[in-house]
Amino acid sequence: MMQNSLSFFNTRILKNSLSSKNIVLCLFVLLFPAIMYYGLDSISLILSKINIYPPIPPGDYMVYITVQVCIYILLAIGLNIVCGYTGLLDLGYVGFYLIGGYTVGLLMVRLGLSYWFALPIAIIHGAGWGLLRGAPTLRLTGDYFAIVTFGFAEFLRIAVKNEIWLIGDINGFVKKIPPVSIPFTEIEFRENWHHYYHILILIAIVIFVSYRLQHSRIGRAWIAIREDEQAAASMGINISRYKSLAFAISAAIGAIGGGFLAQFWGDLSARTFEFWESILILCMVILGGKGSIKGSIIGAIFIGFLGEILRFIPDQLDLPELAGARYLVYGVILVLLMRFRPDGLIFKKSG
Amino acid sequence: MDEFFQQLINALVLGGIYALIAVGYTMVYGIIQLINFAHGEVFMLGAYFAFTLVTAFHLPFWAAVPISMILCAGFGLLMDYVAYRPIRNAPRLSALITAIGVSIALQNIARIIWGAKPRPFPSDSLPSFMRQLGQNETPEIYFSLLGIEFTQANISFSENVSIAYLDFFIILLAIILMVALNRLVTLTKIGKAMRACAQSRIAANLMGINTNRVIAVTFAIGSFLGAIAGVMVGVREYIEPTMGYYKGVAAFAAAVLGGIGNITGAMFGGLLIGFAEVFGAGYIPYGYGSGYRIAIAYIVMIIVILIRPTGLFGKSTGHRA
Incomplete structure (x- = not known):
């Protein structure tokens, strides 16, 4: 157990993971904006000299959509804690995304608080709602749990649309969220590559927390609950406590995603947090294989970029009515996955 | 008091529509324990099918509605055959996720086709x-009887209380179809087979009942009733790709309220949700009622699941969820 719980810092594992493939991957991730700005744009520039105009998107746009996908990576890792580890179907994850977004947005706009104070408050706020939602649903399993979570998220969205005294505008609009600056410096997060490194750090923290939890006593307790709740209880696992913990941590991660989104977009609207967004995140987790961090990340990258491509093609072909095809594809993916690979396309579930 | 009676009539109409949709949810759940998320989409397709038959094929309304209902029943069969039958023995959550996938796919197909x-x-x-x-327009009065005026557009009880013929027709239709469904389930052979399947699918199978066929028939009946509700909502309000989602959730709440799996429960649940929505929207002050109108069904649903998961009419089955 000692070896296991220390594995993240285990030098032997660290040495093994320093393969050339991983180093290249790390460098790619770290230098991604530079590659996009200098690589992609210069390719387009060279090709344009010889009068070829392939539909290569500009580098800045690529970085922008990568940041969007990174938000989904963060959310997928968060949802994976409830859906993957404890095996409960959460259809309302977007609710915590909403809470994080509006907490940061409103604290920054209406109280003028700094992002660096607003984000921790949002995380605690999100975790609080996770516990609040979790407490009455502890004894529910299966589809009843799914339905309550779904109702919860939809209720929050409607509340945000209606509580004008709180939000300050109709339809949940929060506008002109100021850009974030690094304390004691003049640097403001305005460019897309600023946001990219910002979310990269957040993802690193979340992966670290999630990884350490998965390989700890807590993670094993979650997996035991997933496999057989009664057996887990009879082995002395405090079901309520561990489930509540999973809800709170998962909700907190969702709130981080929302908080980031608020300052990234600068505007919030209730329409961002519709039910389909939950399904999108669920689709990512299931595609990658429930219970696997790597799977969630790859699922989020795949679905996220697929969505952007499916948005890009109708734009290029000038067929706006095909924009709905995005969600059609997600639906078909869900059906096919459940039919042929219910444990996910990429990784088998661990444990 | 006039307003109260008018709201009562509106509630009855809405409740009748919800009841028609809710039986589709509850029958499927009763037999295969699946929340058929896509049922709301079948309801939406019912409206669109009738709309297309009327506008593009120039069929008369009375022909378009039954054809749309039959198309939807066929669609229900197809859905069961393609999506749900292959994963009949998979874990229940897989089936739920499949249903959500079917629901999103259908909603967006409708969006692509009809805008x-x-x-x-x-x-x-x-x-x-x-x-x-x-x-x-002031309606022409045909005749009046005992102080009730039968006009061109509605039956008017007093100056402010009236029921449109359409609404009257919807209530009547809902009652007739509900009674017919009740007879079907309690008196016919297929109804008996359905009840047997609901009790235990394995035992029913051992008794020589073709359970796959019974499940298919259940899907067809649910879709059939959903389609007519869809047409009625389409005529009364309007048709849009998300109508199946919103009305579907409210109807699902009705099914949960009545005790999911219980057909009589779904009928009363539909009425109660209709009442809650109309009176909530009408009487909760400061504009909260209308703003939260959609949320009322969610709230009722959550409260019922948390406090009494078997619903008002459901029997405790021993296992939950």
């Missing part, structure tokens, strides 16, 4: 009594 804009049912294709009068 996202809400469309009214073309009023010149409707039978004359279903037409709604313009703002300035």
